[in-house]
Amino acid sequence: MTPSLSEFARRVPPFHVMALLERAQALSAQGHDVIHLEVGEPDFTTPEPVLAAIQDAVTHGCTGYTPAAGLPALREAIADDYRKRFGAQVSPAQVVVTPGASGALQLALAALLNPGDGVLLTDPGYPCNRQFVRLVGGEPQPVVLQAGNHFNVDSEAFMAQWQANTRVAMVASPDNPTGNMVPAEVLQQLAQGAQEKGGILLVDEIYQGLCYTQPASSVLAGSAPVLVINSFSKYFCMTGWRLGWLVAPEPLVPAIERLAQNLFLAPSTPAQYGALAALQEPTLTILEQRHQLLARRRQCLLNGLAHLKLPVVSRADGAFYVYVDVSDYTDDSFAFCANLLEKAKVAMTPGLDFGQGHDHRHFVRLAYTCSEARLTEALRRLEQYLESL
Amino acid sequence: MTPSLSEFARRVPPFHVMALLERAQALSAQGHDVIHLEVGEPDFTTPEPVLAAIQDAVTHGCTGYTPAAGLPALREAIADDYRKRFGAQVSPAQVVVTPGASGALQLALAALLNPGDGVLLTDPGYPCNRQFVRLVGGEPQPVVLQAGNHFNVDSEAFMAQWQANTRVAMVASPDNPTGNMVPAEVLQQLAQGAQEKGGILLVDEIYQGLCYTQPASSVLAGSAPVLVINSFSKYFCMTGWRLGWLVAPEPLVPAIERLAQNLFLAPSTPAQYGALAALQEPTLTILEQRHQLLARRRQCLLNGLAHLKLPVVSRADGAFYVYVDVSDYTDDSFAFCANLLEKAKVAMTPGLDFGQGHDHRHFVRLAYTCSEARLTEALRRLEQYLESL
Numbered sequence: 200m201t202p203s204l205s206e207f208a209r210r211v212p213p214f215h216v217m218a219l220l221e222r223a224q225a226l227s228a229q230g231h232d233v234i235h236l237e238v239g240e241p242d243f244t245t246p247e248p249v250l251a252a253i254q255d256a257v258t259h260g261c262t263g264y265t266p267a268a269g270l271p272a273l274r275e276a277i278a279d280d281y282r283k284r285f286g287a288q289v290s291p292a293q294v295v296v297t298p299g300a301s302g303a304l305q306l307a308l309a310a311l312l313n314p315g316d317g318v319l320l321t322d323p324g325y326p327c328n329r330q331f332v333r334l335v336g337g338e339p340q341p342v343v344l345q346a347g348n349h350f351n352v353d354s355e356a357f358m359a360q361w362q363a364n365t366r367v368a369m370v371a372s373p374d375n376p377t378g379n380m381v382p383a384e385v386l387q388q389l390a391q392g393a394q395e396k397g398g399i400l401l402v403d404e405i406y407q408g409l410c411y412t413q414p415a416s417s418v419l420a421g422s423a424p425v426l427v428i429n430s431f432s433k434y435f436c437m438t439g440w441r442l443g444w445l446v447a448p449e450p451l452v453p454a455i456e457r458l459a460q461n462l463f464l465a466p467s468t469p470a471q472y473g474a475l476a477a478l479q480e481p482t483l484t485i486l487e488q489r490h491q492l493l494a495r496r497r498q499c500l501l502n503g504l505a506h507l508k509l510p511v512v513s514r515a516d517g518a519f520y521v522y523v524d525v526s527d528y529t530d531d532s533f534a535f536c537a538n539l540l541e542k543a544k545v546a547m548t549p550g551l552d553f554g555q556g557h558d559h560r561h562f563v564r565l566a567y568t569c570s571e572a573r574l575t576e577a578l579r580r581l582e583q584y585l586e587s588l
Numbered sequence: 589m590t591p592s593l594s595e596f597a598r599r600v601p602p603f604h605v606m607a608l609l610e611r612a613q614a615l616s617a618q619g620h621d622v623i624h625l626e627v628g629e630p631d632f633t634t635p636e637p638v639l640a641a642i643q644d645a646v647t648h649g650c651t652g653y654t655p656a657a658g659l660p661a662l663r664e665a666i667a668d669d670y671r672k673r674f675g676a677q678v679s680p681a682q683v684v685v686t687p688g689a690s691g692a693l694q695l696a697l698a699a700l701l702n703p704g705d706g707v708l709l710t711d712p713g714y715p716c717n718r719q720f721v722r723l724v725g726g727e728p729q730p731v732v733l734q735a736g737n738h739f740n741v742d743s744e745a746f747m748a749q750w751q752a753n754t755r756v757a758m759v760a761s762p763d764n765p766t767g768n769m770v771p772a773e774v775l776q777q778l779a780q781g782a783q784e785k786g787g788i789l790l791v792d793e794i795y796q797g798l799c800y801t802q803p804a805s806s807v808l809a810g811s812a813p814v815l816v817i818n819s820f821s822k823y824f825c826m827t828g829w830r831l832g833w834l835v836a837p838e839p840l841v842p843a844i845e846r847l848a849q850n851l852f853l854a855p856s857t858p859a860q861y862g863a864l865a866a867l868q869e870p871t872l873t874i875l876e877q878r879h880q881l882l883a884r885r886r887q888c889l890l891n892g893l894a895h896l897k898l899p900v901v902s903r904a905d906g907a908f909y910v911y912v913d914v915s916d917y918t919d920d921s922f923a924f925c926a927n928l929l930e931k932a933k934v935a936m937t938p939g940l941d942f943g944q945g946h947d948h949r950h951f952v953r954l955a956y957t958c959s960e961a962r963l964t965e966a967l968r969r970l971e972q973y974l975e976s977l
Contacts, residue, residue: 305851
C-alpha cells in the first residue's frame with residue numbers, strides 16, 4: 200500500500216507537449232526526420248571559453264560548496280554587468296545566485312507569500328510559475344492577455360486585477376510564449392502600482408539580451424523596488440548547468456540567503472566559475488554572434504509565416520518564440536499539433552501549456568532554436584500540410 | 589518601502605555555526621592558523637575519472653537539458669548499484685535524479701504533505717529538514733533522542749510519537765550529527781510501523797558508504813515500502829556539483845516527475861555524466877581508498893577524545909562526524925565553541941544547530957574532514973584549552 204499524494208502533487212498538470220515529444224521520439228526511432236520547433240532551449244552548446252573556465256576551476260580543486268548566495272566574485276560580476284550593459288545600479292548584496300531561475304523564483308515566492316496570498320500571472324505565460332505559487336500555498340491569479348491587443352500587458356488593466364490578497368505581480372520580458380518585450384514605462388507603472396498596494400513586482404528576465412527590435416534592457420534601470428529573476432540558460436547557452444540568479448531589495452536578502460542555505464545549500468560551483476567567464480570577453484562576442492543568428496532565423500520564420508498567411512499577433516520581438524494564430528485551420532491547437540507531427544513530422548507546442556484562460560485553442564508556439572535551413576524545411580512542410588486540410 | 593517577509597521566511601533560523609565561521613575567516617585573514625572541524629563536506633576533491641567524464645561529455649556538446657527525472661542511463665546505473673552493492677531490488681523507474689539531496693527531499697515532501705500534515709524528525713538531526721517540512725505548510729514533529737541511550741533511534745519510542753496528523757517518519761542512517769547507523773531491523777520496524785499508520789518512512793542515506801564498523805547498507809534491501817534520499821556529495825565527493833537522487837515507490841513516481849519538471853526542469857547535465865563515472869571503476873577504488881583514510885582519521889579522533897576523557901556517547905560508526913559531550917566543561921556549547929575558536933583557533937559546530945529539543949547545550953559536533961596531522965594538532969590545542977579552564 201502506497202500513501203496518497205498531496206493535493207498539490209495531484210493537481211500539478213503534465214506539460215502537454217511531453218506527450219507530443221514522446222510521439223516525436225518514437226517517430227525518430229522509426230527513422231523519420233522530425234523537425235523540432237517545440238524546444239525551449241538554444242541549440243547552441245555552452246561557449247568554449249565558459250567550458251575552459253570550468254575545466255580550469257575544477258582541475259584546481261574548486262569542486263566543493265560555495266556560500267549559499269554564490270561566489271562573491273560572481274555576485275559582483277553580475278552587479279557590474281547590470282551597470283555596464285543595462286545602466287542599472289545594482290549592489291552585489293542584492294544578488295543571490297541560484298540553481299537555475301527556477302531556484303530564484305522559488306526563493307522569491309517563499310520569501311514573500313503566506314498561504315492564501317495571491318500572485319498576478321499572465322495567461323498565456325510560463326506554465327511552471329503557477330506551481331511555484333501553489334507550492335507555498337499561494338493562489339495564482341491569472342491575468343488574461345488578449346490576442347486582439349497583441350497579448351500586450353496593459354498596466355492599468357493588469358493592476359485592475361489586484362485583489363485584497365494579492366502580494367506579487369509577475370510578468371516576463373521578453374515573454375514566453377509570446378516573445379513580447381514589456382515596454383520600460385509599463386514595467387515602471389506596474390512596479391509603482393504594486394508598491395502602492397503594499398506588494399511588489401517580480402520580473403522574469405531570463406530571456407534578457409535576446410531581443411531584436413530594440414536594445415536589451417532591465418526593469419532594474421528604473422527606480423521602483425522590484426524583484427528580478429534571471430538565468431545563465433538562454434542568452435548564455437548554459438541550460439544544462441542549471442544556474443540563475445535573483446535580484447531583490449537589499450532588506451529582503453538576509454532572509455532569502457537563509458532560505459537558500461536551507462533549501463539548496465548552494466548553487467553549482469563549476470557552473471559559477473563558468474558564469475564568471477560567460478560575463479566577459481571572449482564569450483560576449485560569441486554570444487552576440489549567436490544573437491545575430493537568432494535574429495536572422497526570426498526574420499526567416501516571420502517571413503515564412505506571413506507567406507502562409509498565419510498571423511503572429513504578438514510582437515515577438517524577444518526570446519526565441521513566435522506565438523502563431525492557427526484559428527483559420529483549427530479550434531483545437533493540441534489536435535492540430537498532433538496531426539502536424541504525424542503528417543508533416545514537425546513538432547510545435549500547443550497553446551494549452553501556457554494557460555487555459557486565453558484563447559489557447561487557437562494558438563501554437565514555434566521556437567526558432569534550429570537552423571535557418573531546418574526552419575525553411577519546416578515552413579515548406581507546414582505549407583504542404585495546410586494545403587492538405 | 590519593501591514588502592514584508594512571509595511568516596515562513598521570518599521563522600527560518602540562521603545556521604549558528606555561520607557566525608563562528610565568519611569569525612574563523614576573520615581570524616584566518618589576520619594570519620591565524622584555524623583548524624576547521626566544523627565542515628560538513630569531504631576535503632577530497634571530485635575524483636579525476638569523474639572530472640574526465642564530465643569534460644568528455646561537455647566537449648561532445650552535452651550541455652543541454654536532460655529529462656526531468658535524469659538521464660535514463662544514470663537511473664539505470666543507480667538501480668544497478670543498489671543491486672550490486674546493497675543487495676536491494678530497485679527499478680530504474682523508481683529513481684528520480686535531483687539537484688542535490690535537497691532537491692530529493694523537497695520533491696518527497698511536496699509529493700506527500702498537505703498543509704498541516706506532520707513529519708517525525710529526530711532531534712538532534714539535520715537542521716534543514718524542518719524547513720523543507722514548513723515550506724509546504726507541514727508540521728515538524730521532533731522526536732528527541734536521548735544521550736543516555738547513545739542517541740539511538742528506538743523504533744517503539746519513535747513510533748509512539750506518531751500523531752493523528754503524522755504522514756511521514758524521517759530518519760538518517762548514517763546520521764548527522766551523531767554519526768550513528770540505524771540498524772537494519774530498526775529501519776524495517778519503522779517502515780512497517782509507518783505503513784500500518786497509512787504513512788511512510790523516509791530515510792536519508794546521503795552518508796551511505798561512509799561506515800566503519802559494518803558493511804554499507806540500504807533500507808531498500810528490506811521489503812516495506814520506503815522513500816530514500818541520497819546524494820553524490822559525500823561518499824562520491826561531488827558536493828559542488830549538486831546532484832542527488834530519490835527512490836520512491838513506483839506509483840508515486842509519475843507525480844514526482846511532474847513536480848520535478850515544474851520545480852527544477854532537470855538536474856545538472858554535466859554532473860549526471862560525472863555521476864555515471866562515479867558509480868564505476870576506476871572511481872570506486874579511489875573512493876574506497878578515501879573511505880579507509882576516513883576510517884583512520886575517525887580512530888585517531890576517537891583515541892584522542894578518549895585520552896581527553898571527552899565522551900562520544902553516540903556510536904559514531906558512520907558519516908564523518910562525532911558528537912561530543914562537553915558537559916564537564918560547559919552548560920553552553922555555543923559559548924564553548926566561540927571561546928575555543930578565540931583561544932585555540934579550532935572551529936567546531938555547537939549542538940544548537942541540530943535541534944533545541946535534545947541536550948544541545950552539552951554537545952558539539954566534530955567533523956573529521958581534515959588530515960590526521962591536522963586532527964592531531966586540533967586535539968593538542970583542545971587539550972591545552974581544556975587544561976586552561
